[in-house]
Amino acid sequence: MIAQRASRFLASGLNRMVLAYGVALLLAFVAIGGLSLLAYDHLVDRDVRRTVRAEHEDLREIHRDGGLAALSRAIDARVDEDTRREAVYLLADARGRVLAGHLADLPPGATRARGWIRFAWNADGDEAVAYVERLADGAVLLTGHTTGEQQRVRELLLPLALSIFLLLAALTLLLGWLLRRSLAHNLQATLDTVDRFAAGRLDERIPVGPGDDPLQRLARTLDRMLDRIRDLVGGIQASTDHIAHDLRTPLTRLKTRLELARRRIDDDGATAAATSALDEAIEEIDQSIATFNSLLRLARIEATDDRDDPPVALDAIVRDAVEMWQPMAEARGGSLVATVAPARVAGDPDLLFQLLSNLFDNAVKYSPAGSAIDVDLRSQGDEVRLTIRDRGPGIPAEDRERVFDRLVRLERHRGSPGSGLGLSVVRAIAARHRAQVRLDDAAPGLRVDVRFPRAAAADPLADNMEEG
Amino acid sequence: MRILLVEDDALIASFVEKGLRESGHVVDRVGDGVEGLHRAQTEHYDALVLDRMLPGLDGLALLRRLREGGDATPALVLSSLGDVEHRVEGLREGADDYLAKPFSFVELLARLEGLQRRARPGAPGPATVLEVADLRMDLLKRTVHRAGQAVDLQPREFRLLEYLMRNAERVVSRTMLLEAVWDYHFDPQTNVIDVHVSRLRQKIDRGHAQPLLHTVRGAGYLLGSRA
Numbered sequence: 001m002i003a004q005r006a007s008r009f010l011a012s013g014l015n016r017m018v019l020a021y022g023v024a025l026l027l028a029f030v031a032i033g034g035l036s037l038l039a040y041d042h043l044v045d046r047d048v049r050r051t052v053r054a055e056h057e058d059l060r061e062i063h064r065d066g067g068l069a070a071l072s073r074a075i076d077a078r079v080d081e082d083t084r085r086e087a088v089y090l091l092a093d094a095r096g097r098v099l100a101g102h103l104a105d106l107p108p109g110a111t112r113a114r115g116w117i118r119f120a121w122n123a124d125g126d127e128a129v130a131y132v133e134r135l136a137d138g139a140v141l142l143t144g145h146t147t148g149e150q151q152r153v154r155e156l157l158l159p160l161a162l163s164i165f166l167l168l169a170a171l172t173l174l175l176g177w178l179l180r181r182s183l184a185h186n187l188q189a190t191l192d193t194v195d196r197f198a199a200g201r202l203d204e205r206i207p208v209g210p211g212d213d214p215l216q217r218l219a220r221t222l223d224r225m226l227d228r229i230r231d232l233v234g235g236i237q238a239s240t241d242h243i244a245h246d247l248r249t250p251l252t253r254l255k256t257r258l259e260l261a262r263r264r265i266d267d268d269g270a271t272a273a274a275t276s277a278l279d280e281a282i283e284e285i286d287q288s289i290a291t292f293n294s295l296l297r298l299a300r301i302e303a304t305d306d307r308d309d310p311p312v313a314l315d316a317i318v319r320d321a322v323e324m325w326q327p328m329a330e331a332r333g334g335s336l337v338a339t340v341a342p343a344r345v346a347g348d349p350d351l352l353f354q355l356l357s358n359l360f361d362n363a364v365k366y367s368p369a370g371s372a373i374d375v376d377l378r379s380q381g382d383e384v385r386l387t388i389r390d391r392g393p394g395i396p397a398e399d400r401e402r403v404f405d406r407l408v409r410l411e412r413h414r415g416s417p418g419s420g421l422g423l424s425v426v427r428a429i430a431a432r433h434r435a436q437v438r439l440d441d442a443a444p445g446l447r448v449d450v451r452f453p454r455a456a457a458a459d460p461l462a463d464n465m466e467e468g
Numbered sequence: 469m470r471i472l473l474v475e476d477d478a479l480i481a482s483f484v485e486k487g488l489r490e491s492g493h494v495v496d497r498v499g500d501g502v503e504g505l506h507r508a509q510t511e512h513y514d515a516l517v518l519d520r521m522l523p524g525l526d527g528l529a530l531l532r533r534l535r536e537g538g539d540a541t542p543a544l545v546l547s548s549l550g551d552v553e554h555r556v557e558g559l560r561e562g563a564d565d566y567l568a569k570p571f572s573f574v575e576l577l578a579r580l581e582g583l584q585r586r587a588r589p590g591a592p593g594p595a596t597v598l599e600v601a602d603l604r605m606d607l608l609k610r611t612v613h614r615a616g617q618a619v620d621l622q623p624r625e626f627r628l629l630e631y632l633m634r635n636a637e638r639v640v641s642r643t644m645l646l647e648a649v650w651d652y653h654f655d656p657q658t659n660v661i662d663v664h665v666s667r668l669r670q671k672i673d674r675g676h677a678q679p680l681l682h683t684v685r686g687a688g689y690l691l692g693s694r695a
Contacts, residue, residue: 260483
């Protein structure tokens, strides 16, 4: 669960960036803190040793001038004077008997001729640094200093450093969160605008501020791109209208000529062969006109926006479509089996009916005789889900994207009637309603899933009345 | 009826004119919008057939000018722009019906006659009983009898038959049926209407010597006693 959330958190580039920034900041703090502590230790240690050496030389001179007894007295005096209890002195005779100083016994390592030693000083964990020397008469002189002060400073600094570290970590998190929020806030407006544009509102533009930061530059560039897309779409729309007029008029004339000829034949009396040839020609032309109309309709659906779409009861439309296609399925020995729950989507009823009609047409066309087609409509969370499942041959995985392209018909269906535009129209209508179409293997058969964003019921009372 | 035809395409115009004459109507034919408006304002017609794209003044502008002047002559607009939004636009501008090119003449005729019937003043109020030959529909009781025998129909079949009976003895196109009986404006792409009509035919004609519901090749359907 936590690992899952963490990996989701890390999946965002922004989160990773903020996290890396924070970690770098904390590492820098730790490095600076550690180095300072080391340098401090080193300096204090050097200072202590200098003082200790000076003191030691002092005592050696007393020994040289006055012998062991004078040294012993001097040490006793210094022990009394040392009110801060930081100095360490010890004098032992050649046989190791302690003559004066702080210690009851010689610390380990104190027997060597001369040199620095370090040993535990008290139960608080304090240590002592000392210089030992075996004097000319065999006596051992130890002059030192406890590290208690250093220890105190460290004990004070560590919690302080830790608090600053934690504070810094908290600050980093807060800054990261603020950065994320401000970025998300700035980008949200852009994302919303592009979303609305993609849904067909070609006049939407991203608000651009006066600055010259990358975000404003991005907004300006995107706006230029949106302008260009709008111009292109406008061009397509205008040229489709012209194509519609320029090409359909000659088609109309052709059809008119054929119908005139057909009527003349009826009047004059002619062979059945001639009549049926003309009928077939008229049917062919009707078919071309139908394909042509579908292409035009497709272009129009893709170019229109959904600005004014009110919520409609998709369940009622599905029921009407099922009713319309049921006789078609029954004529082939099959049936549509519908499970329809109330569901509202924002949309255009005619287009939604067209979408259903195209899907049912396909399902009926490719179902084996006598098989059922399942139709299921339900609301799930934020979406409305339409599922249509047939028992036909399905569509191979590698073709499932291609079948949505214009005029694409799979090789094995070439012989059957249809324009190859049915699924293109389905996809265009779905896109217009911000819905997603998915094709899956239902083993056997094809399952089509269309997921619409669910529309809020405008009036819960009205909804209840519909269901009642 | 007396019809004004405003169409700049000579072939289509002559085809429509000839067809209307043969069906017993009087036709005035002009080729541009300004002339069309002048004719419509100065003479009396029972119906107007207007092309949308015309030289001089386009069909919708012509119609708007006419409607602004208080002229309510039923008008049918012809256009290559057959999409829903154009249709809606056309109807808003005052057209009573809208027909996309290419159309078949029978459909144009059927729609014109439909307009005429709707526009005729003093027509009897909505009938409660429709009768065609020995087929009888009671709109209040929602029952149908053929030769005295009850026919059981689904609601949609009832609506389909009602429309066919109201237009008895006339050809009704598939598009007209779609628009009148189903509440959606869409392109069925296949013969789904035919299946509904053939179901209805099964129910009303089966077991009767004289079929009432006929298919008219290349045009649509006709309900009536003609052979």
